[in-house]
Amino acid sequence: MMEGKERPVPVPTSITRRFWDSVNAEALAIPRCRDCGAVHFYPHALCPSCMSPNLDQVPVSGNGTIYSYTIIRSPQPAFKGMEPYAVVNVELDEGVRIMANVRTDDVEKVRIGVRVKMIYEQSTDDLKIPQFVLA
Amino acid sequence: MDREIAIAGYYEAPSKRKSGRDIFDWLSEAASGAMRATGVEKAEIDGLITNAALGGGGSPFWSILAAEALGMSPGWLESVDIGGGSPVAAIARAGAAIKAGFAETVLVAMADVPTIEPKKQVGYRVEFEEAYGPAGPPGLFGLIVNRYKHQYGDPGEAMCKIAMTQRRHAELNPLALLRTPMTREDYYASKIIGEGIRLLDCVMHCDGGLALIVTSGKRARQLTDKPVYLTGYSESHNFDAANPLPDVTKTGFSVSGPKALAMAGLRHDDVDQLQPYDDFTVALVLAVEDLGFCAKGEGPAFIAATDLSHLGKLPLNTGGGQISAGQPGLSAGMIQPVEAIRQLRGEGGDRQIPNPKNALVTGIGYVNYLRNWNTSVAAVLEV
Numbered sequence: 001m002m003e004g005k006e007r008p009v010p011v012p013t014s015i016t017r018r019f020w021d022s023v024n025a026e027a028l029a030i031p032r033c034r035d036c037g038a039v040h041f042y043p044h045a046l047c048p049s050c051m052s053p054n055l056d057q058v059p060v061s062g063n064g065t066i067y068s069y070t071i072i073r074s075p076q077p078a079f080k081g082m083e084p085y086a087v088v089n090v091e092l093d094e095g096v097r098i099m100a101n102v103r104t105d106d107v108e109k110v111r112i113g114v115r116v117k118m119i120y121e122q123s124t125d126d127l128k129i130p131q132f133v134l135a
Numbered sequence: 136m137d138r139e140i141a142i143a144g145y146y147e148a149p150s151k152r153k154s155g156r157d158i159f160d161w162l163s164e165a166a167s168g169a170m171r172a173t174g175v176e177k178a179e180i181d182g183l184i185t186n187a188a189l190g191g192g193g194s195p196f197w198s199i200l201a202a203e204a205l206g207m208s209p210g211w212l213e214s215v216d217i218g219g220g221s222p223v224a225a226i227a228r229a230g231a232a233i234k235a236g237f238a239e240t241v242l243v244a245m246a247d248v249p250t251i252e253p254k255k256q257v258g259y260r261v262e263f264e265e266a267y268g269p270a271g272p273p274g275l276f277g278l279i280v281n282r283y284k285h286q287y288g289d290p291g292e293a294m295c296k297i298a299m300t301q302r303r304h305a306e307l308n309p310l311a312l313l314r315t316p317m318t319r320e321d322y323y324a325s326k327i328i329g330e331g332i333r334l335l336d337c338v339m340h341c342d343g344g345l346a347l348i349v350t351s352g353k354r355a356r357q358l359t360d361k362p363v364y365l366t367g368y369s370e371s372h373n374f375d376a377a378n379p380l381p382d383v384t385k386t387g388f389s390v391s392g393p394k395a396l397a398m399a400g401l402r403h404d405d406v407d408q409l410q411p412y413d414d415f416t417v418a419l420v421l422a423v424e425d426l427g428f429c430a431k432g433e434g435p436a437f438i439a440a441t442d443l444s445h446l447g448k449l450p451l452n453t454g455g456g457q458i459s460a461g462q463p464g465l466s467a468g469m470i471q472p473v474e475a476i477r478q479l480r481g482e483g484g485d486r487q488i489p490n491p492k493n494a495l496v497t498g499i500g501y502v503n504y505l506r507n508w509n510t511s512v513a514a515v516l517e518v
């Protein structure tokens with residue numbers, strides 16, 4: 001659990017660098033297995049389905065549906081002042097789920113089944129992160 | 136399972152918030168307490184098992200440091216790192232070592248100090264979760280509650296009943312930290328952390344330590360006239376791992392629960408007490424379903440219809456659970472087996488269940504990325 005006052009920033013690893021490069025290029029791509037065809041998220045070094053290391057990246061449309069959500073009303077220190085804000089589990093049309101926020105002035109509209117569209121948000125000078133807005 | 140893995144006695148240190156005490160101070164109190172309770176001498180203990188902790192530095196040499204802190208020279212040594220599932224799993228691992236002949240008398244000693252030394256997360260959580268401010272486990276469980284609500288209806292009333300039942304039990308438990316009576320109004324007036332999760336649905340961290348002695352059935356019967364046996368055990372990790380679109384309301388208890396009961400030869404109706412790991416009230420709604428007490432989606436109706444008090448049909452977390460007793464970090468999973476053993480030995484005081492013969496005890500560890508919890512440990516204890 002984050003206890004600090006600074007907003008956490010993703011630090012790419014040897015496994016995830018390729019994914020973050022796709023985000024920085026505003027063309028988010030998800031891992032897909034060349035052997036069994038399974039897609040997965042977040043990026044692993046092996047296909048979680050068949051354990052093959054032969055992984056490709058396939059671009060996504062950025063369109064998805066909210067699978068679940070919560071509205072944070074008592075955030076940890078780094079997020080104080082932003083509440084209420086929505087944390088969502090979005091099911092992308094390409095068949096994986098991803099955690100993000102929905103950027104909206106009306107969190108009451110963030111509900112299961114609602115369609116959303118990916119945007120890219122500048123997290124640090126040299127790193128973007130995927131986020132969503134209501135479609 | 137035969138009656139060859141036995142618990143000879145236990146000790147639970149009174150937990151405290153911001154204790155300022157070193158983790159090995161807590162571990163030492165727990166260890167010596169369990170030895171005092173059983174009359175087991177240091178020279179007899181030939182195995183030691185402990186838990187990876189949130190506080191205390193998280194050294195990769197954890198069990199070695201524990202042996203050193205206790206001045207012990209065990210012939211078998213282990214640390215378990217499956218989160219809140221570690222303590223129940225440690226009892227089973229100790230039992231396996233005993234059955235294999237690697238040790239005969241194992242000290243299972245757990246401690247943690249999360250309120251004086253919280254540990255930062257590592258790995259994918261930092262990269263794929265924390266930038267979005269999910270507010271830690273309460274937010275992650277909020278995502279589960281709201282999906283559950285969508286699929287099966289609002290579990291809120293069941294969560295309220297669980298919180299109130301456990302608080303009532305905590306009122307009767309001198310070791311519990313939260314003993315102020317709780318009304319329905321108190322529950323619904325408690326602050327919303329994230330939609331779906333109120334403050335009174337959550338555990339409160341504290342510092343603490345608990346320990347017990349696991350030995351062979353034969354040795355336990357010499358040490359005490361009230362041995363408690365591990366008669367069923369199963370664990371499930373990383374449930375539905377390869378599914379990119381899992382049902383987040385379904386847990387590994389659907390695998391480990393029925394297996395543990397079958398090993399003990401018990402049916403659900405036979406269970407005299409349910410002592411399930413409770414980090415959040417909703418975890419118990421999912422647990423009663425997946426353990427098989429009712430069908431999926433019927434947890435709220437089952438909870439509404441069942442008397443869960445210590446005098447009821449299915450006594451639930453009779454010490455108040457972690458939610459009302461306090462959660463001493465990753466040693467907290469020992470609260471459930473210790474309370475079950477206390478009850479089986481007839482040492483439940485004002486909250487004693489009338490003549491229980493068995494208990495179903497569980498442990499839960501970690502929450503996976505956009506899935507349910509990782510580790511689902513289920514154990515049956517019997518006299």
Ligand SMILES: [Zn+2]
Pocket residue numbers: 033034035036037038047048049050051052
């Ligand atoms: Zn594959």
